[in-house]
Amino acid sequence: MKKLKQLLASGALLTFVSGLTHADYGLNMPVGVTETSRQVYDLHMLILWVCVAIGVVVFGAMVYSMIYHRKSQGAVASQFHESMTAELVWTVIPFIILIVMAIPATKVLIDMHDSSEADMTVKVTGYQWKWRYEYIDEGVDFFSSLDAASNEARQLGSDIDPATVENYLLDVDHPLVIPVGKKVRILLTAADVIHAWWVPDFGWKKDAVPGFINEAWVIVDEPGIYRGQCAELCGRDHGFMPIVVEVKSEEDYAVWLTAQKDTAAAAKLAAIEDLDPRELKMKGKKVYRSTCVACHQKKGEGVPGVFPAIKGSVVATGNIDKHINLVMNGKAGTTMAAYKDQLSDVELAAVITYQRNSLGNKVGDVVQPKEIAALR
Amino acid sequence: MATVIDTHDDHHDHGPASGLMRWVTTTNHKDIGTLYLLFSLIMFMVGGAMAMVIRLELFQPGLQFVDPSFFNQMTTVHALVMIFGAVMPAFVGLANWMLPIMVGGPDMALPRMNNWSFWILPFAFAMLLGTFFMDGGAPAGGWTIYPPLVLQGGDGFPFMIFAIHMMGISSVMGAINVIVTILNMRAPGMTLMKMPLFVWTWFITAYLLIAVMPVLAGAVTMLLTDKFFATTFFNAAGGGDPVLFQHIFWFFGHPEVYILILPAFGIVSQIIPTFARKPLFGYSSMVYATSSIAFLSFIVWAHHMFTVGMPLQGELFFMYATMLIAVPTGVKVFNWISTMWKGSMTFETPMLFAIGFVIMFTIGGFSGLMLAIAPADFQYHDTYFVVAHFHYVLVTGAIYAIMASVYYWIPKWTGHMYSEKMGQWHFWISTVSVNVLFFPQHFLGLAGMPRRIPDYSVQFAEFNMWSSIGGFVFGLSQVFFCYIVYKTIKGGEKATDQVWEGAEGLEWTLSSPPPYHSFTEAPEVK
């Protein structure tokens, strides 16, 4: 009850203050930063004003009638109840208005469907609950999930005020980076359930359907950081898989791309080395907190009946090969995904070691990255 | 054609039996109508309670009360309960009560089946709501139950599937009964084009129901076999397609939307002439418009799925067809306004709700037209703009019409006038709060808030808070509505047979409340 009161009080305060200070909240669709988004915005405004105009006429007539044709004003009811002319008029005129709206809509739609002659291609795969970005022909491939600060604050009962977190729920660890002014073809698919990739400033969203690829494209005019969210219900953490796109100048993009390739090479090297158990556990904790915690919970207790516990579980305290297999290949028909594509050898080794030797488990064995690599 | 009854059973009582078994075994259309309406009211409160949980969690950014998976269960079951448990049974209840009387018939054509149509529902909903207590909780994949997400459900999944099957059986039987009643039970002289519009709209609705409920049944059956019997209808690995489900679902779903609104059109077309004291303008064009809407509803389904990645030709076709719906819908609105024009209006509660319907449904219609434009829909889709849109057409549309009809006919049903003062209060509190609740959601959606999320970034905080406050007030005002209904059943000023000065139609020629068997003589139809 106290909590509720607190909420109401702070809520009321928030309204008044924010009305004065946050002048930047949006009421309307963003104009966006692409040709498409501007076309869509114009279309949106066109229909909106058409609707407003019709609304003024229709509601105006209604209000007039309600004021002047009321019994208390002494109005006597006419008995007319038919007019072919009227029916024709209000069938034909709306029809013409519709045609006027359909013409620009058709044009925009045709443009949006043309993803030919792209300068580069990024394959985007939706996972529960993160995005994977693969730069086709570049060998750059990474996952993008909710950033740590938001993730901590969004836990039930975290007691962290979201207002203190920068870009709360709209920030990720590794944003998608693309060059400005280039036509980027985006191939959308999903690994588990349907997701939808949406950055409002780009002017469109599209579903990521498992087993199929949808094509879309974008040319961004200005460098900057653009944020969006998954727009198709995809399970428990649907609200927590944002999209961040960093649009860089061509030179900066080239620098970034080289750095990414170097990091990838370094990671490959690292996978050959053995790590000491303590380091594995430390790395594992990080992976666990970003990847496993959503379902299996902070202390590995799970959610009874929905997500099994890791603490004291048969898998995490039993045969290690079975444990590795489950994490790498997932379990069909459940939310437990196959993580072999989502995590690197080091990350897999680390998180499995962590699960077996933490969260109340004390098995004492260790998995090294090269053992994982051998299983691929 | 007309009345009743026990031809060979002389000692049989012509009134109702007493006790609980009266309600379990009744074949009387009014009893069954009452059961439907009460059931619908209970479900309205259950679904409303879930909406309150949703609005409570969304009151502020951050997660304060429920786990995200429970939140998803709330949004999913809220929708299922409101659509299949509140709005549809309310309309069927109204049909049961009013159709036989309005066409001057003795009862529904198939009275025993009528009983079964109702008595499946409590079992179906017990099954659906029972899933909350199972491992994995209630279905949480959205009321649209898209695979593959819905296939991840826990023990509740098959129960939900079978609950939907049962609701479908109930709806199809109910709809068959409505059609047969209208075609076969009319009083002499009650030609089709003399039928009140409520009868007409229900006639068309029943046709839609019979056409699409089996489609839903087929769709959920495929879900069941995909999960438990290794079929791959919705799995690309086996050659299927998750999007196939969406096509089938919306082939059901779009006509379903009209199932939820056509009877409301009928109700409003009854009420406005009464309180304008003027005959309905353009009766025949109303009938044709309703039929056109029903026809179009079968060829527009994919506008719910513009973003799934259809070929261009598909998107263009569904965009054009959807835009066309604006024409007959517009005709209806213009006819209502012309009915009011130069009338002699008074504004009792039913009229207030009917006018509220016309205005706010039209707002929902406008946002619907915006959503029809495919390129713009790429921005609107799956945001709060859509949430605002369908709540305008369903809450201030369908539910407002149901409220209007309750105030309009409750004097006839109970023989008591409701308290006009309370009714007016109910209307004004509801109307102010419902707009505080849903209007800001347009802005939220345009500004980029996706639907079906339990938490949001802080820029959306303010409108969400307003929306929640509106929601709580709207919720409370419906509790007040329950009280008004209870009070009217219990007593109140005696209602006349005519009830409303401008009312016309067979229902007003009967006493208030009508005798257990409505017409003992075939009524004369003017």
Place this chain on the structure above:
Amino acid sequence: MSLEHAYYIPHDAKWPIVGSIGLTLLLGGFAAQLNGSSAAGMAMLVGFLVLVYMMFGWFGEVIDESEAGTYTKLEDVSFRMGMAWFIFSEVMFFAVFFGALYYIRIFSLPWLSGEGAGVATQEFLWKGFENVWPSNGPASVGGEYEKMGPWGLPAINTLILLTSGVTVTWAHWGLVANKRKQLIMGLAATVLLGFIFVGLQALEYSHGYNELNLTLGSGVYGSTFYMLTGFHGFHVTVGAIMLTVMLYRSMKGHFTPENHFAFEAAAWYWHFVDVVWLGLFIFVYWL
């Protein structure tokens, strides 16, 4: 005119609630069974028996009323319309599965194999997949299998069902002409053909499962094949049971040349499953 006698309104319907209980036990039991509950089979059985009891009771009551001359032309029309609309709802149910087959063959398989909008789908996800019907999809779900050809059992079954359509019509002529013997013989032949059809269908399934490795899990081909023919087979069984009841009633001397709605309803239903079969033969077995 006094309308006291115009339309029969039954009272005290106790069967619907029995039906609801039976249906809930059957479906709830089935759901629990799918979740792996061990006691669920019992609930299903009880539910099924309750439903059978309900049908005996309910239809029995209606038959008694009908035989007692309670119904006039008006009730008869209600029943007819009711049955016609029920069959329409069944048509829509089958339309879903035919629609799914259509979508899979016209859209999803071509896309998966890189046609039309599916270029990237094939290139990045299902490299090398070619669309040849029948298909169990790019991942060859369910493993190697063989197609169920049209010209063996299915052709014979087509003949059987078409013949049964003729015999039921012949029985109807007998009924209208008040030739009781022709009615009974026609019905008996129809029922026999109906059950032979179901038996052959069962044989075909066992052939599919045991020799062709064609199962429900054989990708979309297996899914659509068994779901369509399975639901059809179920409807044939129901229709044959309905006709069996009609046969029994005919032998007991029910029906008159003027008044035999139940017979006609069963016959309509039979023609409906007949037509569905023609669709199946063409779209599932042949094309």
